[in-house]
Each structure stands twice: as C-alpha cells, then as structure tokens.
Amino acid sequence: MQRITGQLTLKRGREKSVLNRHPWLFSGAIGRVEGKPQSGDLVQVLDSNGRFLATGTFNPHSQIRVRLLSWDVDEQIDAAFWNGRLQQAHKHRQQLQLEPATTAYRLVNAEADGLPGLIVDKYGEFLVMQSLTAGIEAQKKTILTAINQIWQPKGIVERSDADVRAKEGLPTIRRVASGEPPPDTLVIQENGILFGVNLLGGHKSGFYLDQRENRTAVCQPQHVANKNVLNVFAYTGGFGLYAIANGAQQVTHVDSSYNALELAEQNVERNGWKRPQDEYLAGDAFDILRHYRDNNQRFDLIVLDPPKFAHSQRDVPYACRGYKDLNWLALQLLTPGGLLATFSCSGLISAELFQKVLFGAAVDANRQVQIIQTLSQGPDHPVLLTFPESAYLKGFLCRVS
Incomplete structure (x- = not known):
C-alpha cells in the first residue's frame, strides 16, 4: 500500500474545484504543506478548516501540484x-x-x-x-x-x-x-480497413485512434463517391483511406512527413486498392494550400486534421490565427456545395472558440458556410463531466457555397 506522506491545506475559499471533483489542484490554491512529500507521493488535501477533501499524488515540479484520485477518506490507494x-x-x-x-x-x-x-x-x-x-x-x-x-x-x-x-x-x-x-x-483493423502502424516510432501511440467515428461520418458514400478529396495532415492515410473505401474518385494526401506518406501509400496497397490517380505530397500544409489557391485548384471535400497548435494558454492567440489561416485557405479551394471537415485537438481551444475562428475564416474567404454536423472524439475516449478538459477534440463538417 502506498503511504500518505503529507497534508496540503488549501487557502480559504479555494476548495470549490476539489468539491466539484475536478482532478487537478494547482499550486496557487495551496496555503500550507505539512510533512515532506516527494514527487509521486500520496497526500491528503484539506480545506482551510482542516477538513478532509481528497487524496491524490503530489508533484512539487508541476503547476498542477496534486492529481486527485479519491474523495473517500477511507479508500486505500493500493x-x-x-x-x-x-x-x-x-x-x-x-x-x-x-x-x-x-x-x-x-x-x-x-x-x-x-x-x-x-x-x-x-x-x-x-x-x-x-x-x-x-x-x-x-x-x-x-x-x-x-x-x-x-x-x-x-x-x-x-x-x-x-x-x-x-x-x-x-x-x-x-x-x-x-x-x-x-x-x-x-497491421491493425479499423472498421474493416487495414492500417500499418509503428508503435515505437509513430505519432502519439502509433495512430490517431480518437478520429475513428469522424472518419466514418465524414467519408460516407454520399460525401465522397466520385469526388475529389484533399486530405491535409494525412499522416498514414486515415480519412483518405476511408474516402477510397467509399468510392472517392481521387485523393490527395498532404503531410510534412515523407515516412508517414510512404506508410499511407502502403496502407492503400495493403487493402488491395490500385490507385495510380492519387497523390502524396510532402511539405508545409499552408504552402501547399496557397499553391493550390494560386493555381485555381478545386476539391469537393477537404479534411483539415492538424496537430495541436496550443500547448499552453499563451499559445491560444497564435493557435487561433493558425486555425483561421488554415481554414481560410481551404475554403477558397472548395467547389460550390463542397464539404469541409475541420478539426482542432487543442484542449485549450473550446468548441465555441473554434466555431468563432471558423466564422472569421468564412467571412474573409467570402464563402457561405453551414455546419451540418459537429464532431468529437470516439466513445473509447470518454469525457468526464467534472473534467471538461477531457473534451479536447472538436470538429465541424461544413457545407460551403
């Protein structure tokens, strides 16, 4: 059994988040530390009157000073x-x-x-x-x-x-x-489609598992059959393979990584598809989208699934500019009535803020945009109501005229 090595007493009036069972306790809420807890040790959290609130793990090196595990004083962390x-x-x-x-x-x-x-x-x-x-x-x-x-x-x-x-x-x-x-x-299967993954060297844990339901929703036959699809931040194929499976005429995969695109091409072949018409472009997504715009290239469906732009609160303004520019460029490339599937995996960017950014991009691109479906992470990535930060992935499927 892990032994409790310290007690943290909160400043007066700072217990609300703990009572609401939010699992993070920030350093600024702590008034006093008793004992000598080390990094990773168990500690009890008390309110300003010394009443027990919760038990969690301590880290003196992090702004999130305690990660709360239990609100039951009798529960053993063993x-x-x-x-x-x-x-x-x-x-x-x-x-x-x-x-x-x-x-x-x-x-x-x-x-x-x-x-x-x-x-x-x-x-x-x-x-x-x-x-x-x-x-x-x-x-x-x-x-x-x-x-x-x-x-x-x-x-x-x-x-x-x-x-x-x-x-x-x-x-x-x-x-x-x-x-x-x-x-x-x-080789794994996702909804019957085969993907090769590199567990030791790939992004995240090897694959973007949180997009599974969104790949299905975006790439339905009525959206992609006989259509020209641009898959931006394609990684190892993802949305592009779903589009191919449902009858896309041509798919262009864009990613900064040659290795990821090579695996994407192998994944297409792995599923038995012969697709000489598809393209795999390695480079900066913004530069490639600008090139397409300047050359009057058009697509029927564009998927934007960028990496996290905001790693801290100070990154949020920069991230919003990045999302706006990205979507502004994509909106200029869509055929009338075309579809845009756009995502943000930045937990610090709320769905409301992301929608405002998309609105700004639509105004600047002079395109009429309708949201026809809101998108989020799959059910194997549940969202805890007391921890809204767990709702990190948000997206919109839009019709553009």
Missing part, C-alpha cells in the same frame, strides 16, 4: 485500487463491442477513467502505455502488473515521450516495457 480502476475501464471498453471489425482503440483515457496521467491503447495483441505524471510513474510497476493480468497482451510498449513529461520533471521514455517487441509495422 494495488487493489489501481486494479479496480483498470478493471472498470476494461468493462466499459468491452461494452462498446468494437471488435472484430476494429482491433485498435483506447483502453484507458487518463483522468476521464479516474486514472490521471495514464493512457493505454490497444493495437491488436499489443498495448501502448503512456505514463504522463509523477503519480503514475511512481506506481508504474504495480500498474504494469495489473495491465498484464487484465488484458494479457503479447507485449507492452511504453511511449512516455509526450511534452507534458518535461512539465512534470520526468525524462522521456520509449521502450518495450514487457513481453515481446512489436513488429516494425503492425
């Missing part, structure tokens, strides 16, 4: 606790009944599954784990044992290499944590 939370996440994913058509999806979604800082993704017989906080790092051995017992994978890859690790005072880790190493290219 191996049974971690196993119970993982078992609950396992049960919830089983209820989705994604297999056998889909063999890659999220098993544990950090705070939204009551496990702040822990992400576990399934890729066929292999799992990818991310330890993103000091609290998870301190209990990683216990957690790995439980993960192996519950899911019994062939191997577990650890991809603890996200930027947030530096803010937690933790080093980057990329390794095979247990079992067998995965093949260099592991």
Whole structure:
C-alpha cells in the first residue's frame, strides 16, 4: 500500500474545484504543506478548516501540484485500487463491442477513467502505455502488473515521450516495457480497413485512434463517391483511406512527413486498392494550400486534421490565427456545395472558440458556410463531466457555397 506522506491545506475559499471533483489542484490554491512529500507521493488535501477533501499524488515540479484520485477518506490507494480502476475501464471498453471489425482503440483515457496521467491503447495483441505524471510513474510497476493480468497482451510498449513529461520533471521514455517487441509495422483493423502502424516510432501511440467515428461520418458514400478529396495532415492515410473505401474518385494526401506518406501509400496497397490517380505530397500544409489557391485548384471535400497548435494558454492567440489561416485557405479551394471537415485537438481551444475562428475564416474567404454536423472524439475516449478538459477534440463538417 502506498503511504500518505503529507497534508496540503488549501487557502480559504479555494476548495470549490476539489468539491466539484475536478482532478487537478494547482499550486496557487495551496496555503500550507505539512510533512515532506516527494514527487509521486500520496497526500491528503484539506480545506482551510482542516477538513478532509481528497487524496491524490503530489508533484512539487508541476503547476498542477496534486492529481486527485479519491474523495473517500477511507479508500486505500493500493494495488487493489489501481486494479479496480483498470478493471472498470476494461468493462466499459468491452461494452462498446468494437471488435472484430476494429482491433485498435483506447483502453484507458487518463483522468476521464479516474486514472490521471495514464493512457493505454490497444493495437491488436499489443498495448501502448503512456505514463504522463509523477503519480503514475511512481506506481508504474504495480500498474504494469495489473495491465498484464487484465488484458494479457503479447507485449507492452511504453511511449512516455509526450511534452507534458518535461512539465512534470520526468525524462522521456520509449521502450518495450514487457513481453515481446512489436513488429516494425503492425497491421491493425479499423472498421474493416487495414492500417500499418509503428508503435515505437509513430505519432502519439502509433495512430490517431480518437478520429475513428469522424472518419466514418465524414467519408460516407454520399460525401465522397466520385469526388475529389484533399486530405491535409494525412499522416498514414486515415480519412483518405476511408474516402477510397467509399468510392472517392481521387485523393490527395498532404503531410510534412515523407515516412508517414510512404506508410499511407502502403496502407492503400495493403487493402488491395490500385490507385495510380492519387497523390502524396510532402511539405508545409499552408504552402501547399496557397499553391493550390494560386493555381485555381478545386476539391469537393477537404479534411483539415492538424496537430495541436496550443500547448499552453499563451499559445491560444497564435493557435487561433493558425486555425483561421488554415481554414481560410481551404475554403477558397472548395467547389460550390463542397464539404469541409475541420478539426482542432487543442484542449485549450473550446468548441465555441473554434466555431468563432471558423466564422472569421468564412467571412474573409467570402464563402457561405453551414455546419451540418459537429464532431468529437470516439466513445473509447470518454469525457468526464467534472473534467471538461477531457473534451479536447472538436470538429465541424461544413457545407460551403
């Protein structure tokens, strides 16, 4: 059992977020620290009158000073606790009944599954784990044992290499944590479409699992059949392969990575499609869109799925300018009645703000834009109501005239 090594007393009037069960406690709310808790240790959080509020893991190096785990004073944070939370996440994913058509999806979604800082993704017989906080790092051995017992994978890859690790005072880790190493290219299925993924070297945990439902929604036959599709920030094919599966006439994949585009082309071939008409362009997305605009190139459907633009609050104005410019360029390339599927995965950009940015782009492009569907992350990436930050992916499917 992990021992509680300290007590944190909040400043007067700063207990609201804890009472509302938000799992983050920032340093500015803390009035006094008793004991000598180290990074990753368990601490109790008390209100200004000394009453118990919650238990969580401490990190003196992070602005998020405590990641809250339990609001029950009697709950023990031990191996049974971690196993119970993982078992609950396992049960919830089983209820989705994604297999056998889909063999890659999220098993544990950090705070939204009551496990702040822990992400576990399934890729066929292999799992990818991310330890993103000091609290998870301190209990990683216990957690790995439980993960192996519950899911019994062939191997577990650890991809603890996200930027947030530096803010937690933790080093980057990329390794095979247990079992067998995965093949260099592991083939998974998503809604029956085959994708090759690189678990040790790919983006995130290897693939953008959170876009699964959106790929289906955007690339329905009525949207893509016999259409000319531009897939921007294509990575390893994603939306483009769904468009091909549903009858797209021609697909242009744009990404900054030659290696990702090479894998995208292999994924097309992997599914038995022969597509000499498709294009794969490596380069800066903004430059390529400007080139298309200047040469009067037009598309029937454009997908914009950029990486995170806002990593901190100070990045938000810059991110909004980037999103606006990107969408402004895309809107100029659409045929009348064409469709734009546009996304932001920046958690600091709300859906409301993203819609305002899109509005500004539409005005500047002099295009009439209707939102015909709002889009978000899949059900294996649940959103916890007490943690609105877990609703990070937002998108709009728009008709443009």
